[in-house]
Amino acid sequence: MRYTSPDLLEHLASAYVLGTLSGGARRRFERLQRERADVRVRVTQWESRLGQLAVSVPVHKPSPRVWAAIAARTQPARPPHAAQAKAGWLGWLRPAGFGFGGLAAGVMAASVLFVTAPGLFMSSDQIAMRTGEKLPQSYVGLLTDAQGNGKLLVSSLRHGRTMTVKVIGPITPPAGGTLVLWAVPASGPAFALGPVPTSGSAVSMLPDTSEKLLSKVGKLVVTLETDAAPAAPSGAVVFSGNCAKLW
Numbered sequence: 001m002r003y004t005s006p007d008l009l010e011h012l013a014s015a016y017v018l019g020t021l022s023g024g025a026r027r028r029f030e031r032l033q034r035e036r037a038d039v040r041v042r043v044t045q046w047e048s049r050l051g052q053l054a055v056s057v058p059v060h061k062p063s064p065r066v067w068a069a070i071a072a073r074t075q076p077a078r079p080p081h082a083a084q085a086k087a088g089w090l091g092w093l094r095p096a097g098f099g100f101g102g103l104a105a106g107v108m109a110a111s112v113l114f115v116t117a118p119g120l121f122m123s124s125d126q127i128a129m130r131t132g133e134k135l136p137q138s139y140v141g142l143l144t145d146a147q148g149n150g151k152l153l154v155s156s157l158r159h160g161r162t163m164t165v166k167v168i169g170p171i172t173p174p175a176g177g178t179l180v181l182w183a184v185p186a187s188g189p190a191f192a193l194g195p196v197p198t199s200g201s202a203v204s205m206l207p208d209t210s211e212k213l214l215s216k217v218g219k220l221v222v223t224l225e226t227d228a229a230p231a232a233p234s235g236a237v238v239f240s241g242n243c244a245k246l247w
Helices: 006-018 023-035 037-055 064-074 080-093 100-116 124-130 210-214
Strands: 138-144 150-157 162-167 178-185 191-195 201-205 217-225 237-246
Touching: 006 023, 006 037, 006 201, 023 037, 138 210, 138 217, 150 210, 150 237, 162 191, 191 201
Parallel strands: none
Antiparallel strands: 138 150, 138 237, 150 162, 162 201, 178 191, 178 217, 217 237
């Protein structure tokens, strides 16, 4: 397989960071990371995104059943005679009330948390250094609906001329209209950045670099327009979010 599709690489990188990519597919993707810097950058970006999202999730204490299930899967059952033979010299290593099953469960839980939410343990720059790459300087925006549900992730390299809009929440395709992304500067009129997909992701060409276009933009909005190429926003605002500098 030739890994040239941006959508495919985004899907693989997100699945890898989430831990849902397994078996031979995970090994092939890890090999691809060692060979290609652009793949390592994608993985780093996903680690940073998910790490920041994890910070906002309330902490929930797992039930004893969860730890017991993890211990059962990570600690293979031993024959009774084998356990008795090792009890003599291993018993003194085990603190009271803390078995090896609990130790394995704790190590596994910490490892999973470190992979899926590295932002809890280190800065984005430190995350980037894990892969040997500097996190690329970018303009990013997380757009939500009126209820605060995340719908779109917008990103563009600081000196790039393209903008990627990725759908991260379900969007109902509008009837008789087009979703358009707008940049809203601190002063001056809003200007269009491109159409918005209702699924997957889309890449739009920009008339200039993001640095020149977005350096004074503080907000991004999506409106429902009847005109496919409107000169100014005239429809209702569907999604909105801040435009942030990632550096």
